[in-house]
Amino acid sequence: MAKSIPPKKQDPIVIVGAGVFGLSTAIHLCRRGYSDVTVLDKQPYDESLYSYLKGADAASADINKIVRSAYGSQTEYQDLSSEAIPEWHAWNAELKAGTLVPPGMSTKDAVFVPNGSISLSTSVDLPPWELASIEGMENSGHKFTQLATTITSHRDIAARRGLQSFMDPFQRERRGKHNTGVLDSTGGMAVADKACRFALHKARGLGAKFIFGEHAGCMKELCYQDLKVIGVKTRDEKIHLAAMTILACGGWTPVLLPELDGLCEATAGSVMLFKIPEGSPLWDRLGADKFPTWMWNMRNGAEGGLYGFPRDENGWFKVGYRGTKYTNPLRQSDGKERSTPVTRWSTAEKDGSVSAGSNFTSFPQQAHEVLSGFLNEYLPELSEEGIDISLTRVCWYTDTFDNHYVVDRVPNKEGLMVATGGSGHAFKFLPNIGNWVVDIMEQTAMDRPAVKAWRWRSVGPEQPVNTLMEGCSGPRALQNIGLLQEVSLQSKRNAKL
Ligand SMILES: Cc1cc2nc3c(=O)[nH]c(=O)nc-3n(C[C@H](O)[C@H](O)[C@H](O)COP(=O)(O)OP(=O)(O)OC[C@H]3O[C@@H](n4cnc5c(N)ncnc54)[C@H](O)[C@@H]3O)c2cc1C
Structure with a gap:
């Protein structure tokens, strides 16, 4: 060392x-x-x-x-x-x-909005991760900051604090559908x-x-x-x-x-942006005074890993998919393949420098399917109001x-x-x-x-959470997945395989 x-x-x-x-x-x-x-x-x-x-x-x-x-x-x-x-x-x-x-x-701006963060799940009972979060917070003196939709005393606390809309952001209960989740009332965005x-x-x-x-x-x-x-x-x-x-x-x-x-490896997440018009009923409903930051089926592999936010002051309503972590392996000057960020605005060169204007505007078909499937089921009002996807993004994480x-x-x-x-x-x-x-x-x-x-380390005998460096033959490489050129909530046009 x-x-x-x-x-x-x-x-x-x-x-x-x-x-x-x-x-x-x-x-x-x-x-x-x-x-x-x-x-x-x-x-x-x-x-x-x-x-x-x-x-x-x-x-x-x-x-x-x-x-x-x-x-x-x-x-x-x-x-x-x-x-x-x-x-x-x-x-x-x-x-x-x-x-x-x-x-x-200006002094009217905020950098943090404490609108809570809810972790939702399709399972009827609370999953182990959510149960562990409640336990972890209670054991460290933060009792009743984690409020489960499935626990009556927690629902009562949420009601007393005026948090009902945050406990059921997609109004599932009103529609007779089950709603399992834990609201972290310390969180937000x-x-x-x-x-x-x-x-x-x-x-x-x-x-x-x-x-x-x-x-x-x-x-x-x-x-x-x-x-x-x-x-x-x-x-x-x-x-x-x-x-x-x-x-x-x-x-x-x-x-x-x-x-x-x-x-470490660069992997892409998939993001969709919708623009909510000010006159729409969704403007009010999706505001941060009623709507939390949310996650959905975060530990369900490729079919889950969704998250999203209230609409912002300009009406942007953002949802993301992380169920599959895509890669962009490129052969480097030392002969090895490494995943390299490529975005709407830039492509990385082999020396890590930037070339402007790569215009990578494609969107993973699988991410589109999972996100649009979720939105059509959980927020059908978007389609009913005729609000479609305005912009997509592949956003580069650095995974270990x-x-x-x-x-x-x-x-x-x-x-x-x-x-x-x-x-x-x-x-x-x-x-x-x-x-x-x-x-x-x-x-x-x-x-x-x-x-x-956080120490410098290498993979031990235990199964890694993320498999890194699969290279250009890997199933998550952008070269090997279906990419959409145009995306709409309703259609699957122009798939390029
Ligand atoms: C889609 C997405 C959603 C996320 N959601 C959340 C979330 O909800 N909550 C949360 O806590 N975290 C979230 N994260 C994670 C969080 O955003 C990152 O962990 C964090 O922003 C990483 O910061 P960074 O400084 O490592 O990298 P970056 O923000 O990527 O910054 C790296 C900087 O290095 C610069 N750079 C690169 N190469 C060079 C060079 N050769 N010379 C000079 N400069 C260079 C780049 O221009 C860039 O500005 C999310 C990440 C993504 C991608």
């Missing part, structure tokens, strides 16, 4: 990637007194404002993300949420009070793009420097002195020296750092084989760390994950369960 001498407070530190991991790390490095922190990103976030609709395609660049404490028996993440949620409220308070308002935002803008503004205010853009902000390669990493070179050929380089490049990280083979993050020094590369492997659940920790990254950089309190889970 690499030597682990932490940098001194005045030493230069370079973070590559201004998504959740990079932003949060920059904030917490500055808070701890590190005075020379530079964040590089190939995307022009001062222009795109972390909006997917304006061309930003990182995992963190989005309309909204689920915030929840419910984590089944994974109490290390439940504890992390208990730390993050008060911070989310504090960020809202800072905005509201006008103490920190990013350019273009992060307003993702605004939260990133807020974090960026906060980090800048604390002294972090940001260099954005496809040349000046894009890391081309690591710079070495013997085996030690001493910084990075960007595509404008500038060298940024650093006592510690932290790679936080989301789905692009495994291509930039092949040592992550077998530990066990769904734990990777935050550690890179073995045998002194001066280099990674903070990645979000595995579909790191956004909610934007306010606090960086504090943990800095702890790990400083090698403090390394025996905490989360820190141990």
Whole structure:
């Protein structure tokens, strides 16, 4: 393992990637007194404002993300949420009070909406994960924050708190259908793009420097002195020296750092966006004052893994499918295949740099079938109102084989760390994950369960949660699946197999 001498407070530190991991790390490095922190990103976030609709395609660049404490028996993440949620409220308070308002935002904006998060299931009884979430929260002193639709005393509590509509967001009971789920009343949603803008503004205010853009902000390669990493070179050929380089490049990280083979891989989730007209009855019904963030059959394999949000202030109603994690394996310059993000806005090159305008607008047929099947059954009002899919997205996660993050020094590369492997659940920790990254950089309190889970590691004897690196012959490779060019809730047109 690499030597682990932490940098001194005045030493230069370079973070590559201004998504959740990079932003949060920059904030917490500055808070701890590190005075020379530079964040590089190939995307022009001062222009795109972390909006997917304006061309930003990182995992963190989005309309909204689920915030929840419910984590089944994974109490290390439940504890992390208990730390993050008060911070989310504090960020809202800072905005509201006008103490920190990013350019273009106002004191009326919020970065967190506490509308609850419900985990729904087609089973009649509560599944084990939901039962474990209730138990985990009760055991840690958060009694009656998890409210089951199947437990009378919980329904009574929900009724007293005025949460009935949140307990049955799809109005199943009114239609005589069964409704099994647990509402995590501590949760809700992060307003993702605004939260990133807020974090960026906060980090800048604390002294972090940001260099954005496809040349000046894009890391081309690591710079070495013997085996030690001493910084990075960007595509404008500038060298940024650093006592510690932290790679936080989301789905692009495994291509930039092949040592992550077998530990991390970029996989795509499938997202549909609907635009609810202001005059529609659904505008009111799907608002965050009545409608929670939701998940459905999250542990049911390819037929499940759905989630969604209330409509936002502009009427965007977003649903996503994660039941199958698609890959885009491309042969790299070392001859190995690695899954490489390709999006509506960009395609990744073999060196991890960006080429604009790939225009990958196709949508996995299977994701379309599962999502439209769900919506036609659970929210038939969409079709009845003639509201169809406005936009689709394939959004690139960074999965690890066990769904734990990777935050550690890179073995045998002194001066280099990674903070990645979000595995579909790191956004909610934007306010606090960086504090943990800095702890790990400083090698403090390394025996905490989360820190141990995030260590550099390889697959052990137990069955991995995610099978990685199946390559271009794998069944989840975009090359091998049915892709739709046009998508509608009703039709399955133009399948390209
Ligand atoms: C569809 C989807 C839904 C999700 N839903 C949730 C949710 O509901 N709740 C939740 O908690 N989490 C959720 N997640 C997970 C969460 O979004 C991620 O864990 C988190 O955003 C990852 O942040 P990151 O910093 O690792 O990566 P990213 O946000 O992808 O950021 C990586 C950054 O690195 C930059 N970069 C890459 N290569 C280079 C280079 N060579 N030089 C310079 N910069 C570079 C990129 O431009 C990018 O800005 C979801 C993820 C996806 C994809």
